Amino acid sequence: MSALNIKKGSTSHSAYDLRDHNATVIESHTLAVIVENEPGVLARVIGLFSGRGYNIDSLTVAEVDHTGHRSRITIVTSGTPAVIDQIEAQLGRIVSVYEVHDLTAEGPCVQRELALFKVAGKGEARIEALRLAEIFRANVVDSTLESFVFEMTGTPEKIDAFAELMRPLGLREIARTGVAALSRGA
Amino acid sequence: MTKAMSGAKMVVQALKEQGVEVVFGYPGGAVLPIYDEIFQQNDIRHILVRHEQGAVHMAEGYARSTGKPGVVLVTSGPGATNAVTGLVDALMDSIPLVVLTGQVPTFMIGTDGFQEADTVGITRPCTKHNWLVKDTAKLSETIHQAFHVATSGRPGPVLIDIPKDVQFATADYTPKEKTRVAHYQPRLKGDPDAILRLVEMMEAAERPILYTGGGVINSGPHASRLLRELAAATDFPVTSTLMGLGAYPASGKNWLGMLGMHGLYEANLAMHGCDLMINIGARFDDRITGRVKDFSPHSKKAHIDIDPSSINKVIRVDVPILGDVGQVLEDVLTLWKARGSKVNKAGLTKWWKQIEDWRAVNCLAFKNSEKTIKPQYALQRLEALTKGMDRYITTEVGQHQMWAAQFLGFEDPNRWMTSGGLGTMGYGLPASIGVQIAHPQALVINVAGEASWLMNMQEMGTAMQFRAPVKQFILNNERLGMVRQWQELLHGERYSHSWSESLPDFVKLAEAFGCKGIKCQDPKDLDDAIMEMIRYPGPVIFDCLVEKHENCFPMIPSGKPHNEMLLGEADTQGVIGAKGAVLV
Numbered sequence: 001m002s003a004l005n006i007k008k009g010s011t012s013h014s015a016y017d018l019r020d021h022n023a024t025v026i027e028s029h030t031l032a033v034i035v036e037n038e039p040g041v042l043a044r045v046i047g048l049f050s051g052r053g054y055n056i057d058s059l060t061v062a063e064v065d066h067t068g069h070r071s072r073i074t075i076v077t078s079g080t081p082a083v084i085d086q087i088e089a090q091l092g093r094i095v096s097v098y099e100v101h102d103l104t105a106e107g108p109c110v111q112r113e114l115a116l117f118k119v120a121g122k123g124e125a126r127i128e129a130l131r132l133a134e135i136f137r138a139n140v141v142d143s144t145l146e147s148f149v150f151e152m153t154g155t156p157e158k159i160d161a162f163a164e165l166m167r168p169l170g171l172r173e174i175a176r177t178g179v180a181a182l183s184r185g186a
Numbered sequence: 187m188t189k190a191m192s193g194a195k196m197v198v199q200a201l202k203e204q205g206v207e208v209v210f211g212y213p214g215g216a217v218l219p220i221y222d223e224i225f226q227q228n229d230i231r232h233i234l235v236r237h238e239q240g241a242v243h244m245a246e247g248y249a250r251s252t253g254k255p256g257v258v259l260v261t262s263g264p265g266a267t268n269a270v271t272g273l274v275d276a277l278m279d280s281i282p283l284v285v286l287t288g289q290v291p292t293f294m295i296g297t298d299g300f301q302e303a304d305t306v307g308i309t310r311p312c313t314k315h316n317w318l319v320k321d322t323a324k325l326s327e328t329i330h331q332a333f334h335v336a337t338s339g340r341p342g343p344v345l346i347d348i349p350k351d352v353q354f355a356t357a358d359y360t361p362k363e364k365t366r367v368a369h370y371q372p373r374l375k376g377d378p379d380a381i382l383r384l385v386e387m388m389e390a391a392e393r394p395i396l397y398t399g400g401g402v403i404n405s406g407p408h409a410s411r412l413l414r415e416l417a418a419a420t421d422f423p424v425t426s427t428l429m430g431l432g433a434y435p436a437s438g439k440n441w442l443g444m445l446g447m448h449g450l451y452e453a454n455l456a457m458h459g460c461d462l463m464i465n466i467g468a469r470f471d472d473r474i475t476g477r478v479k480d481f482s483p484h485s486k487k488a489h490i491d492i493d494p495s496s497i498n499k500v501i502r503v504d505v506p507i508l509g510d511v512g513q514v515l516e517d518v519l520t521l522w523k524a525r526g527s528k529v530n531k532a533g534l535t536k537w538w539k540q541i542e543d544w545r546a547v548n549c550l551a552f553k554n555s556e557k558t559i560k561p562q563y564a565l566q567r568l569e570a571l572t573k574g575m576d577r578y579i580t581t582e583v584g585q586h587q588m589w590a591a592q593f594l595g596f597e598d599p600n601r602w603m604t605s606g607g608l609g610t611m612g613y614g615l616p617a618s619i620g621v622q623i624a625h626p627q628a629l630v631i632n633v634a635g636e637a638s639w640l641m642n643m644q645e646m647g648t649a650m651q652f653r654a655p656v657k658q659f660i661l662n663n664e665r666l667g668m669v670r671q672w673q674e675l676l677h678g679e680r681y682s683h684s685w686s687e688s689l690p691d692f693v694k695l696a697e698a699f700g701c702k703g704i705k706c707q708d709p710k711d712l713d714d715a716i717m718e719m720i721r722y723p724g725p726v727i728f729d730c731l732v733e734k735h736e737n738c739f740p741m742i743p744s745g746k747p748h749n750e751m752l753l754g755e756a757d758t759q760g761v762i763g764a765k766g767a768v769l770v
């Protein structure tokens with residue numbers, strides 16, 4: 001399964017770990033966690049974060065290997081380097097977890113999120129919304145005379161930026177999937 | 187050959203195949219089919235407890251004293267929720283347990299059925315792993331996997347929730363060797379490069395210390411032998427956490443005594459002043475480190491642990507070695523010998539001289555009394571009168587526990603069972619029964635506080651029923667002594683609810699249970715009374731009335747570094763700041 005074939009890079013316990021672990025700066029890290037798709041596995045992962053006081057900024061999960069029953073959980077979390085290491089080690093301890101990858105530490109990765117925006121308005125605002133959607137390469141997936149639903153895929157920052165622009169133009173609702181991420185290269 | 191059988195039969199079959207000899211349990215509606223199978227066989231002994239918490243602590247005592255996993259069987263709902271404290275206790279102290287719970291039938295799950303509780307939901311953070319088995323065909327395999335998970339890597343409790351219809355239905359039994367071994371295979375071998383670095387550091391060290399923990403005991407008797415070999419080969423001083431007592435013998439020449447909040451002066455100052463700390467199967471618990479910022483400021487630190495999450499969790503170390511203590515120690519010793527390694531003799535001689543100076547402080551000294559029994563004196567006598575016997579000690583939680591750790595000497599691993607991580611009052615009595623069931627001929631003593639002991643005293647019934655001649659040595663100060671001590675030192679001597687009011691007459695209580703009661707309050711009678719307890723062939727409740735206001739020293743107050751230790755009453759005035767008071 002190509003989705004599971006993640007190269008192992010420099011992780012916290014490797015001999016080549018050059019990060020400053022005494023740093024108190026908060027970093028954002030994207031983790032890919034490959035788990036056995038069994039009942040309760042998501043609760044185990046989420047329970048770990050709430051029980052130990054770690055942050056979840058974004059979380060997505062879906063089965064990526066139907067024959068092997070493997071799911072991929074993508075978690076965006078934040079903390080000091082020491083906390084990020086702990087999160088990785090604690091996740092690795094869960095019996096239903098097969099692999100944990102700190103994509104942020106292992107090298108460049110691509111991150112994408114899908115979002116739907118409902119924007120209601122008439123006249124100038126409506127035209128402006130449509131024009132901006134084009135610039136952001138958002139698709140119109142539903143429209144009435146008073147509203148649009150835009151669909152957009154991009155980095156979380158891009159989605160935030162688009163949402164900001166839509167706000168004065170009649171933004172009513174947003175639905176976001178959370179981040180999916182893969183490391184770059186083979 | 188696979189064989190079709192009912193789920194209930196499978197449970198008993200799988201336990202037998204796993205070599206289980208004893209199950210601690212309590213029946214109820216949702217496990218009746220399993221109890222029916224237990225009734226119809228003689229290979230597995232069932233110990234009927236009086237409360238499910240007792241069953242789990244008994245299984246812990248059994249496991250800790252034998253190295254084998256403890257097995258528990260309880261019903262759904264309240265049976266399962268009563269077991270929760272024991273599960274967390276075992277999780278914190280890395281005790282291998284397999285706990286089987288009954289559940290309402292699968293078709294009723296989610297309907298708030300009678301005695302339904304979301305057992306896997308409740309126990310998810312209380313176990314190393316848990317399973318809800320919805321299909322009889324998967325039951326035996328799950329049980330075999332459960333034993334694998336409970337006993338591999340860092341041991342811990344696991345739970346299998348079995349709905350009643352799954353117990354009744356039939357399916358093919360999967361034997362142990364056909365079981366798909368879980369992918370869960372923790373790494374046992376340490377990284378050779380890291381081991382080499384450690385050996386190089388050991389050769390250079392001037393002020394080394396071996397800081398050992400429960401991991402040495404969990405790794406098996408082999409690991410304790412290797413630790414002794416390592417200490418002999420290097421002449422490094424050895425200290426241990428509460429959980430690791432006995433891995434290195436108390437009579438051993440390199441022994442410094444226990445470290446930590448109520449640890450010995452020489453052990454804590456050696457930890458503070460060392461230049462090489464070798465953590466072997468311990469976890470830098472807050473009872474050990476005190477103020478993390480000032481913890482052993484001038485040392486290089488190595489840490490041998492099987493659990494990656496223990497490494498760098500609290501204290502950042504220079505040489506992490508992920509692996510089983512026994513295997514890593516073996517590799518360290520092999521390399522040490524192969525290189526013809528020598529220690530830094532001059533440094534080490536000076537270091538021992540320094541340690542002897544600290545030892546001369548005699549930190550466990552206490553003011554004895556002719557009139558009242560001092561708890562320390564009671565333990566000194568207990569130690570003297572039971573030394574050399576085939577002896578196992580359990581404890582409850584409080585001052586008596588710390589005094590027991592200070593004043594009793596352990597020569598071998600698996601001889602000392604205490605609730606370390608969770609600090610569960612009510613652990614000691616049931617744990618002592620579990621130990622006694624595993625070692626019927628041994629002398630098993632629970633060193634108890636009167637308040638803790640009351641928390642699970644119903645288990646005396648279990649001790650009577652199964653002829654477990656456990657000795658309950660209660661240091662009765664009529665106080666929640668440890669709470670009282672903190673109130674004295676941290677809360678302006680306002681003793682809020684730390685009295686043990688309306689205590690039972692323990693001798694009459696013993697009579698009510700049908701066992702022997704002994705009461706002692708005069709130091710002159712103590713030896714005879716202890717001997718009477720030891721010689722009595724059945725369970726004994728020993729009410730030892732001790733000094734009520736004795737404090738446990740040494741003490742490193744919460745939030746203080748090791749070198750700011752209190753040695754006695756004179757040191758206690760105004761020493762604990764507001765910052766320390768918020769810590770537990």
Ligand SMILES: Cc1ncc(C[n+]2csc(CCOP(=O)(O)OP(=O)(O)O)c2C)c(N)n1
Nearest residue numbers: 584585586611635636637638665666667668
């Ligand atoms: C179940 C539980 N509840 C509360 C506590 C808090 N606690 C710690 S020690 C202690 C007092 C124990 O009194 P006792 O058993 O008489 O022992 P002593 O300290 O007097 O020797 C208490 C209440 C605990 N550890 N466990």
Ligand SMILES: [Mg+2]
Nearest residue numbers: 635636665667
């Ligand atoms: Mg007491």
